[in-house]
Amino acid sequence: MNKLEQAENKLEQAEREKLESQSGLDEDAIEQADPIGRSIEEIANLHVHMESKVDRHQRSIETITAFLGRPSFLYIILLFVACWILLNISLMLSGIRPVDPPPFTWLELIISISALLMTTVVLITQWRQNRATELRRHLDLQVNVLVEQKVTKLIELVEELRRDLPQIEDRHDPEVEALKQQVNPHEVVSSFNQLIKEAAREEAAQERE
Known part of the structure; x- marks a missing residue:
C-alpha cells in the first residue's frame, strides 16, 4: 500500500512539474508573440526614465x-x-x-x-x-x-x-x-x-x- 501511495505521489508530482513547465513556456511564447506590448512597455520605461531626471x-x-x-x-x-x-x-x-x-x-x-x-x-x-x-x-x-x-x-x-x-x-x-x-x-x-x-x-x- 505504501508503495502504491508513493507511486501515486510521484505521478502527481511529475504532472505538476509538467504543467508548470508548460505554463512557463506558454508565458514566454505569449511574451515573444506580443511585440506591441513590449514596445509599449519600453516606451513607458523611457518616459519614466526621462521624468526621473527632473x-x-x-x-x-x-x-x-x-x-x-x-x-x-x-x-x-x-x-x-x-x-x-x-x-x-x-x-x-x-x-x-x-x-x-x-x-x-x-x-x-x-x-x-x-x-x-x-x-x-x-x-x-x-x-x-x-x-x-x-x-x-x-x-x-x-x-x-x-x-x-x-x-x-x-x-x-x-x-x-x-x-x-x-x-x-x-x-x-x-x-x-x-x-x-x-x-x-x-x-x-x-x-x-x-x-x-x-x-x-x-x-x-x-x-x-
Whole structure:
C-alpha cells in the first residue's frame, strides 16, 4: 500500500512539474508573440526614465504652470481684480482713505509683476518640453533609419531568393535596384535644403516679374 501511495505521489508530482513547465513556456511564447506590448512597455520605461531626471524645482514650476493653464485660474484673477476695485471704491465712498485709489496704481504694479513671473514660469516649462520633444525627434529619426536599413535588407534577400528560384524569370528592375540603395541622412538633408533654396529663388524671381 505504501508503495502504491508513493507511486501515486510521484505521478502527481511529475504532472505538476509538467504543467508548470508548460505554463512557463506558454508565458514566454505569449511574451515573444506580443511585440506591441513590449514596445509599449519600453516606451513607458523611457518616459519614466526621462521624468526621473527632473529635479523638484522643475517639478514645482511645472505644477504651477499646470495650475495657470486651468480655467479656474482665470476666474480667480477676475475675482481678485473685481474685489480689489470694489473694495477701494467702497472705502473711498465711505470717506475712508482707500489703499489703492483710482487709477489703481498698486493693482497695475501687482498685475505687471504677476505677468512677469507667469511668463518666466511658462518659459521654463516650455524649455523642458522642447528639449523632450527634440529627444523624441532624434529617437524617431534613429528608428526610421533602422527601419529603412531593415527594409533594404529585406529587398536584397527577396531579390536573392528570386534569382535563386529557377521557375521565376530573372529580370532587371531599376526601381528595385534604386530601393536597394541605403539612404544617407546627410544627403537627404542636403537635397531638402537645396530644394528649399531653389523654390525660394523661383518665388523671388516671380515676385520681381
